[in-house]
Amino acid sequence: MKYIFPIALLLALFYNSVAAQSPDTTIYEVAERMPLPLLTSCQPERHPDWTEDSIRRCAEAQLLAIVSKNIRYPEEARQNNLEGTVVTSFVIEPTGRISGIKILKDIGGGCGPEAARVLQALDEAGLRWLPGMRDGKPVRIRQALPLRFRLQEALPYFVNAAGDSIYVQVDSMPNFEGGDDGLLSYLLNGLQYPKAYRDSCKTGIIELALIIRPNGRVDIEDQLDFSGLGLDFQFEAIRLANRSSGKWIPAIYQGRPVATSVPIRMLFKSDQPGCKAANDAFDQAMILSNEAAALSGENELEQALGKWNQALALHPNNSELLYFRASTLLSLDKREEACADFSKVKMLMGTTWFEPLRRLVCGW
Template sequence: MIHKNLILIIVLILNFSTLSAQNGVSVKLIPVEVELSNVIAPQFPGGEAELYKFLESNIRYPYLLVKIDMEGDLDIKFNIDKNGVVHDVEIMRGFDPVADDEVIRVVKAMPRWIPASVSGQPVKMEQKLTVSFKADEDLKKRAKEQRKKETNDNFYIGSLIINETGASEINTGEVAPDVISQSDTLLNRSPQFPGGKDALEAYLKSNLKYPKRAIQMGIEGRVIYNILISEQGEISRIGLFKGIFRDCNEEAFYLIKKMPKWIPGLKDGKPTPMEVMLPIPFVLPK
């Protein structure tokens, strides 16, 4: 009995262990409870340590969040199907839309797993992860050095590492600091601010008024609103997703209220009401 308990303790420690964060990112696999005794959980090629290595090497810290000392955790879930392919990637507890999208991007690029099995037969099974973003002094130093080489703030800290698991190539695109949206096609398109992302960024910079109390108290961060764009392009609903300070929240709200009509989203080629996650940054002047 003692030996069995010792083995159980070791297994639990392994399940909750993480490798040291390489890009300010650390990952923890959340154990999934299984009722049946003849179930074998899915396994990442090479085991749990290789899973952490892959994710922590490829998930990068958005510079925009390092700049405002924004740290936090997110929980993500996904299914491993009978063929070991990752499906149904979904954020359960978000941190910031930019960081959430970065994690989703890398999780979707994972190589095939060894699928779960019941009595020797492959089955679909859900997996869950906690991903932590923590900006230590080394990361902040690297961020400042990298910023000197960049034309704007829309980049990540950390470089992609060629992994040994044979995963598909990972997209190295920049952070989208304004609208976090779905992929666009000719017939399916997310709502767009008139003039695009550059126009939206210019609108926010020229119209945002930093609340005096927030400046005096040294408050900065990103207020995030979930807005609904109607089929006519009007902002028909504004819901606070994540706030930082009442005055900043209110300023962001009125900024959105004053926006011009958007270009509505398309579904199957027809204008359709769609939601957009809109972060509005408040960065203290240096």
């Protein structure tokens, strides 16, 4: 089956500084200075020797790349082998946001609405434009953007740094013996809180990325200690994960077992009576984070931010909570605050699982 490469959405955040002007509601087709997408990698301060045309070409090329990477090929178009160019148009407002998205040319199969969806999603995610200028004032400009829809044969796997083929497209995912209940029982009964830290009341989650081999053997691909629990806790998580080798039914692709990756989260909470307050605070932080995620899904971003703030007040050095709050701050155009959270995650963990996004947004 043909399908477009699955690529996660990349966020880009931009500045917006337009002085108050007398409103001009006319939509122009041309201007003395045409609009320009404000992309961090194409900012003039990064390329002091570039001409304005070079900056513009960079920004336009980056915009097309970002839009193309975030298109989800419509199933109807894929099934009917529809390919071609969809031409969109939209108004770039004096504020740098876009409005009035239209489809000027469509190839059918849901491609037109998908192009409009991506443009709207990028605007909501923080994409801003340098507005067009006429007579020294920012004005509304209608811009056209052609988008190419092309089916590609994608491999069902990627090759990791160790040279292993890790499948991302499978017919059935790996299963732990006994299913989800069996895995939960294994983690609850097998995870041991490090004895030397029982009175420390350290509470948090360690997430492991496990490679489940075709023979059911387990290898650990990555580990994220979101709460900075430390090496003893990390070693315990690794110990329990390694002991699960042979307890997995591998993923199946085209009738044969293949290697794939699955995430496993392990919760550490001390059973000491003196740790009840710390455990309760962590539990409440997780409840608040779930509420924040639900509010974000409903685009209630200010309310979601309030929940993230409350959760972090209870668990202030939780890198996962900091990351999600930063994502909400980005959606609210609060780049400086978001980058502060991203910076704290990097400081706490030494690295980030979202480094390309951090560099794109924060520029460092």
